[in-house]
Amino acid sequence: MNILLVKPGAEQFAVDECKLHGSDAVSTISGIVTTGSSGITSQKLCFPFWSINDVTEINYSGNVKIHDAVCNWFCDQIRTVRIDTPWPLFFLTKSENGFTPDLSRQERIKDLLKKRISRIAKLADWNYPKVDMPLDGLFVVDVKEYNKVYISRNAVFGGQRRMKDDPQAPSRSYLKVEEAFAIMGRSPKEGDIVADLGAAPGGWTWAALKRGATVYAIDNGPLKKGPLDHPNVLHCKTDAYTWIPSHQPVDWLFCDMVDHPFQVYERIKVWFEKKWFKNAVINFKYGYSDPVKVLELLHSSSGILRYTDSFVCRHLFHDRDEITVGVWK
Known part of the structure; x- marks a missing residue:
């Protein structure tokens, strides 16, 4: 058994x-x-x-x-x-x-x-x-x-574990991306370019900043604590669904947008097709959706598997009604 x-x-x-x-x-x-x-x-x-x-x-x-x-x-x-x-x-x-x-x-x-x-x-x-x-x-x-x-x-x-918080991190979402890094066995490094879709208040942004990366924080909402006025942050107050990176490909794509998981995937699919990133951490909030249907999509021939087999899906220790996906080259 x-x-x-x-x-x-x-x-x-x-x-x-x-x-x-x-x-x-x-x-x-x-x-x-x-x-x-x-x-x-x-x-x-x-x-x-x-x-x-x-x-x-x-x-x-x-x-x-x-x-x-x-x-x-x-x-x-x-x-x-x-x-x-x-x-x-x-x-x-x-x-x-x-x-x-x-x-x-x-x-x-x-x-x-x-x-x-x-x-x-x-x-x-x-x-x-x-x-x-x-x-x-x-x-x-x-x-x-x-x-x-x-x-x-x-x-x-599976890699899920409790992570240590950082007082400069503006939200508990910081713990999720740190846990994702631990599972993936990689994380942004000094000099990397990161695009963070749905960045506010900046938990994931802070995880990249503390490693020496430069972050395009895409969100109409405000950044707080560590990311606020940080010299390596370019805060773009615009719609994450329409923003296009000027630096292509970015080293890391972060996405923690609060929206229906299938809608989020439609936007992420554009990033895959345009080859706008090398590595990624993407969070899908299933809420009232069926998470197994989300997984079925991600592993299907029309999902992430269409673009790469170097990815992992996990329901993290720090996730709530969410699935976090790590993608790497």
Whole structure:
């Protein structure tokens, strides 16, 4: 059995997304989608934060000591495995934003393992791993309301995580674009030219400015805090749907416009066709729309896939009713 960890409330979206990729899925526990297909991982999917594969279920009602049980299981699994390099250890517990790493419980597991397999335990690592890469380690999902854990040696991390805020950022949208950069593994650099469509009050603009980029901030609304009167900002008070960049192609296109996702895509499609950008972070606010229909468009022959296969769609930790897309050359 394989499980996908999603934000509470997004379970049905993830189930429908699995079906879009030809895999049956079901959700009976908040924040968890179950699928029998090991081929469906966060490498393909938007909504899962983690894909945990080939899970074992351990109940801990009664006198079962769950941390001891986890260590027993892990030691048995690696009995014939040689481990000489750092390996990922994640104990995931539920919060309002879904399952997130629990540092204190990871430390407890590591301490218990040190008493049995000291050399291997010292190699345990809970820094966030590479995105969309198969991982071999120890992954524990605590389903406290059912007195059980799911445990596995194999997982894929979708990249979603809590980001650190910046007091100079004028809005929480700054956290979204920083999270997108972390997932993409790239971000604007010094000297880059950035076009930010729907920039105000400047959260995404600030993320580029602090890296030394020059930003065309396209919005009739005002900029605030860090971006306000910044020497590297050209604030163009005009319609983002009609503005044309004088510098072509820009190094980065940002788009966080508040509009129907299909209408936003129609404008972004022009940028693709004209080859006006090299890299992009685009946010689609699905609101009352069906997000799976949005994903179906983006992955279709008339969507982004028509122009490039170097893109990723994610429902971010910091997203609300949104899908964020990263595109790169």
